Amino acid sequence: xxxxxxxxxxxxxxxxxxxxxxxxxxxxxxxxxxxxxxxxxxxxxxxxxxxxxxxxxxxxxxxxxxxxxxxxxxxxxxxxxxxxxxxxxxxxxxxxxxxxxxxxxxxxxxxxxxxxxxxxxxxxxxxxxxxxxxxxxxxxxxxxxxxxxxxxxxxxxxxxxxxxxxxxxxxxxxxxxxxxxxxxxxxxxxxxxxxxxxxxxxxxxxxxxxxxxxxxxxxxxxxxxxxxxxxxxxxxxxxxxxxxxxxxxxxxxxxxxxxxxxxxxxxxxxxxxxxxxxxxxxxxxxxxxxxxxxxxxxxxxxxxxxxxxxxxxxxxxxxxxxxxxxxxxxxxxxxxxxxxxxxxxxxxxxxxxxxxxxxxxxxxxxxxxxxxxxxxxxxxxxxxxxxxx
Amino acid sequence: xxxxxxxxxxxxxxxxxxxxxxxxxxxxxxxxxxxxxxxxxxxxxxxxxxxxxxxxxxxxxxxxxxxxxxxxxxxxxxxxxxxxxxxxxxxxxxxxx
Numbered sequence: 001x002x003x004x005x006x007x008x009x010x011x012x013x014x015x016x017x018x019x020x021x022x023x024x025x026x027x028x029x030x031x032x033x034x035x036x037x038x039x040x041x042x043x044x045x046x047x048x049x050x051x052x053x054x055x056x057x058x059x060x061x062x063x064x065x066x067x068x069x070x071x072x073x074x075x076x077x078x079x080x081x082x083x084x085x086x087x088x089x090x091x092x093x094x095x096x097x098x099x100x101x102x103x104x105x106x107x108x109x110x111x112x113x114x115x116x117x118x119x120x121x122x123x124x125x126x127x128x129x130x131x132x133x134x135x136x137x138x139x140x141x142x143x144x145x146x147x148x149x150x151x152x153x154x155x156x157x158x159x160x161x162x163x164x165x166x167x168x169x170x171x172x173x174x175x176x177x178x179x180x181x182x183x184x185x186x187x188x189x190x191x192x193x194x195x196x197x198x199x200x201x202x203x204x205x206x207x208x209x210x211x212x213x214x215x216x217x218x219x220x221x222x223x224x225x226x227x228x229x230x231x232x233x234x235x236x237x238x239x240x241x242x243x244x245x246x247x248x249x250x251x252x253x254x255x256x257x258x259x260x261x262x263x264x265x266x267x268x269x270x271x272x273x274x275x276x277x278x279x280x281x282x283x284x285x286x287x288x289x290x291x292x293x294x295x296x297x298x299x300x301x302x303x304x305x306x307x308x309x310x311x312x313x314x315x316x317x318x319x320x321x322x323x324x325x326x327x328x329x330x331x332x333x334x335x336x337x338x339x340x341x342x343x344x345x346x347x348x349x350x351x352x353x354x355x356x357x358x359x360x361x362x363x364x365x366x367x368x369x370x371x372x373x374x375x376x377x378x379x380x381x382x383x384x385x386x387x388x389x
Numbered sequence: 390x391x392x393x394x395x396x397x398x399x400x401x402x403x404x405x406x407x408x409x410x411x412x413x414x415x416x417x418x419x420x421x422x423x424x425x426x427x428x429x430x431x432x433x434x435x436x437x438x439x440x441x442x443x444x445x446x447x448x449x450x451x452x453x454x455x456x457x458x459x460x461x462x463x464x465x466x467x468x469x470x471x472x473x474x475x476x477x478x479x480x481x482x483x484x485x486x
Contacts, residue, residue, distance in 0.1 A: 099405035158404060196407050205408035217399035218406040225404065 004178045009140035009170050010035035012177040013105060016147040018049045019185045020103075023074035026054035026065035030084040031117045032167035033107035037079050059084040063091035063102075070100035071206055073197040075151070078102070081167055082109035082116075082123045089127070096131030097222055098206055101154035101161075101192070104132075105147065108267070109167040110354040118355020119167040121267065125319040125328045131226050133161040133233065134296040136266045138252075140175035142293075145246060148180060151189045152236040157229035158194075164295075166268040168355075184243045230297045250299035251306045252291040255281060259288030259308060261370040263363065264315040264333060266292045269352060273316075276363035287367050292329065300336045312345040312374045314366050317382070318352050326382045347373045351385030362386070420448065423466030425481040427459050433478035440470035440479060 007015075014036045017025070025044065027037040043049040052069075056062045059080050066076040080088060085106060095102050110116040111123050124134065133153060137143040143165045150161040165171050180188070196204055210218050230250075237248040252270075255277055256262060263273050270291040280287045290306050290313070292299075307313070317327025325331055330348030337343045347370060352358045366385075403409050427440075434456060441449040441457040448463040449470070459470065471479040 097405065098407075196403065196405070196409065203411045205411065206405065208406065208408050210406065211396075213394055213396040214402075214406075217395050217397065217402060220399040221402045221404075221406070224399070 002178045002181050004176045006174055007140075007177050008035065008172060008174050009143055009165070009177065010107075010172065011039050012140060012144050012175075012179065013147055013165070013171075014039035014043070015179055016144045017077050017103075017105075018043050019179065019182060020148065020151045020189050021075065021186075021191075022049070022051050022077045024052045024054065024066065024069040024076045025078070026056055026062045026069070026076070027078045027080065028056055028059050028062050028084060030059070030081050032109055032119075032171050033079045033081045033084070033105070035171065036105060036107070040077070059087040060091060063088040063095065066102045066104075067091060067095050067098065067100060070095070070102050071098065071198045073192060073194045073199075075155075075192045076102050077104070079105040079107065081107045082111050085123045086111065086126060092127050092132065093130045094207075095160045096226075097218075099158040099222070099225065101151075101158055103147070103150045103154055104160065104162045106162050106164050107167040107171045108164050116354040117167070119169050120353045120355070121164070121318040121328075122320065122353070124162065124164050125321070127162070128296060128328060131159065131222060132296065133157070133159055133226075133229055134164060135161070135294055136164045136292065137166075137170060138268055138270050138291065138293075140170060140173060140177045141246070142248075143170055144177055144179060145240065145244065145248065148185060148188060149236050149240055149248070152239070153229070153233050155189070155192055156236065157225070157232040159226060159229050164267065169268045180244060188240065188243055227297055230294075230299065233294055233297075248293065249302070250292075250294035251302040252293055253306045253308075254289040254291070256288035256290065256306060256308045256310075258286055260286040260311050261367060261374070262288040262290050262307070262310045262313045263366060263370070264290045264292065264313055264329065266295060266329060267318065269316070269318070269358060272358065272360055273363050276360045276367065279360065280364065280367055285367070285371075298332055298336070300339075303333070303336055304340050304342055307342055307344060310344045312347065312370050314347040314349060314370045314373070316352075316366070316385075317348065317350045320350055320353070320384070324381070330382055345373050345376075345378065347378075348382040349385040350382055353384075356386060358386070418462040420446070420462055420464045420466070423464060423484055425466040425468060426461055426464060426484050427466075427468070427470050427479045428482050429456070429458070430478045430480070431456060433476045435476055435478075437475065439473050439475065443469050443473045445469065
């Protein structure tokens with residue numbers, strides 16, 4: 001087993017990326033992702049990582065460089081946040097449509113305007129439909145483990161993977177983190193061998209035109225591969241458990257066995273919510289927590305199973321979909337439940353935007369509201385939580 | 390049932406819609422939607438081959454007699470050949486529907 005050392009999570013994530021022996025790192029620094037790529041630049045400069053570091057002039061170029069490099073069979077990494085991710089946008093669906101195993105860490109940050117460097121999930125929700133596998137980390141250890149997992153999945157499923165870490169709250173915290181021994185990493189992530197790649201000795205065309213007679217078929221093929229990646233994701237976690245002893249699943253539950261109400265959350269806020277669950281359980285209240293770790297492809301069956309016997313849930317979204325019927329997670333959850341016989345009441349709140357604190361007391365209030373929602377008539381599609389009137 | 394418009398099944402496509410066979414575009418007719426087509430007057434033609442050289446597609450091929458003949462399956466009707474011809478041997482005529 002590896003040694004547990006206190007490290008800033010960004011540094012630990014960069015070390016994990018280096019352990020995966022990436023060939024190309026291409027990134028443009030943006031808060032709160034900066035420390036990750038700075039540390040990788042250091043490692044390349046010191047000769048500790050045998051990779052090309054491409055300091056590009058924009059995120060659009062960062063993703064373009066990764067696409068070009070990955071198409072030749074290189075293992076690639078990039079990282080970004082907020083407006084940087086949006087600047088990358090044009091290239092994101094190309095990476096997934098070309099079935100390139102690019103790994104990107106997104107240090108989640110609210111999008112402008114107004115300018116905010118603080119954390120919410122507004123940035124990554126803009127790319128939820130682009131065919132990238134997406135996972136959300138809760139803490140430093142999980143962030144590191146999801147990086148290893150991302151390379152395993154990306155290269156087995158031949159799809160790009162985005163690992164989401166809450167900006168500052170996860171990225172800049174110093175935590176005890178255990179990195180895997182190098183030999184285990186080498187076993188878990190063997191050298192990348194692509195069946196088809198850009199090679200002058202065996203020429204192929206990537207990025208041809210798709211006339212109306214073939215575009216639909218191309219997207220269907222991509223969609224089938226994307227849906228099939230669910231199994232790859234789960235299997236990679238099972239294999240990871242064997243080498244590390246740490247168990248990960250698409251949906252994480254906390255005290256859900258006999259819960260009457262539950263909160264549904266993604267990312268680091270679940271740690272606070274767990275404390276609230278503990279406190280309320282001591283008072284005899286049957287509350288639980290569901291955390292979505294795998295956001296795309298959405299694990300519908302796992303989610304429905306996780307609900308147990310709850311009568312009402314509150315989906316706590318950290319992104320706004322203006323004028324929609326809910327936040328992105330709320331919409332997803334309601335849509336999944338509509339196809340199911342198990343259909344608890346769903347309260348959808350949008351909060352913790354742009355780094356706004358949500359405390360254990362707030363979660364207590366949320367659980368109270370969820371209890372009273374069991375019998376209430378739903379009136380709102382969604383509500384922004386904590387906005388001062 | 391929706392009318393079948395697909396070229397091939399999605400299952401037959403290479404991952405990423407890669408084209409694994411270089412040069413396979415010759416299998417597809419790429420010029421059958423043009424509005425004008427070039428017509429050669431062999432009386433005026435001096436077989437200089439400028440149409441062949443300047444064709445952006447390139448749709449012109451030399452035949453056994455040394456004339457350069459346009460393959461209309463690939464001609465997009467741009468009219469460069471007609472414009473470049475030093476003898477005015479090529480005229481663009483309206484493609485009949």
